[in-house]
Amino acid sequence: MTTMECRGLTAGYIRERPCVRDVDLSLAAGEITCLLGPNGAGKTTLLMALSGLVPRDGGEIRVAGHAIGSGRPRETVRAGMVLVPDDRALFRQLSTKQNLQLAVAQRARRRAGVEQILEYFPALEKRLGVPAGRLSGGEQQMLAIGRAILQRPKVLLIDELSTGLAPVIVTEILDVLRALTIDENLSVLLVEQHVHLALGIADRAAILVHGHIVDQDTASAFREDPARVECAYLGVAQP
Known part of the structure; x- marks a missing residue:
């Protein structure tokens, strides 16, 4: 389709x-x-x-x-349709968890949404409280993709x-x-x-x-x- x-x-x-x-x-x-x-x-x-x-x-x-x-x-x-830009466009002062939560529209879904992303990117689990600006390049890319997925896209541009x-x-x-x-x-x-x-x-x-x-x-x-x-x-x- x-x-x-x-x-x-x-x-x-x-x-x-x-x-x-x-x-x-x-x-x-x-x-x-x-x-x-x-x-x-x-x-x-x-x-x-x-x-x-x-x-x-x-x-x-x-x-x-x-x-x-x-x-x-x-x-x-x-x-x-959601874009993951080349600079990843993260909120660098906010924690990994906060960056993910911002992408979830309904509060009731926030916890479940974060848990879903951690299943795909388990390396982020120990970094949930770390500001996005202090993550490694690979962790930042995982976070950027995870945040995009939480917006429930049909089309993902990377x-x-x-x-x-x-x-x-x-x-x-x-x-x-x-x-x-x-x-x-x-x-x-x-x-x-x-x-x-x-x-x-x-x-x-x-x-x-x-x-x-x-x-x-x-x-x-x-x-x-x-x-x-x-x-x-x-x-x-x-x-």
Whole structure:
């Protein structure tokens, strides 16, 4: 089932000078799609436009069939699409537990919600009273994802999950992300610079170059043909 669909999405920071152009992208429930591309390709801008933090210059976005207005982040979250940005956007002075509780709308669900996240990220259990700013990079990423999950998303957007993290921590978080995707029937759009890690966890992949999606396919198809990814990054035809 298609959970999120954008058609002709065009967006940028200066009107008439878009960073992403005419992007068509669909996300299916229970699947991870990795968004690949070189630095400066427009990956973060695309996620910001999808989440409503950057207004669109054109195109449409639908979540579970519901049309999302341009530049309306609150409406986007209410519709079920939540962004984990590359800086994680935690409340650094608040404790780990308080960061999680803020994401739970109803007080009665707060305890159960925190316990659910600790099942996925047990490393956070001993850090519940620690300010988020004093957590390690891996713990902060776990907290950011956990907080997003507590908002009950249909679509989860994650920007540069592995930034500043050791490979073993990245692998651990990706394994949990796969479990969350299945358990919560999520659609996940993951921006990740480590191509092999991303393709190893994803179901589908799209490659963004100079603001355009130049190739889309199953992750397994890209894994079996690495030259296809290299040629897309370099902007040359595959021999």
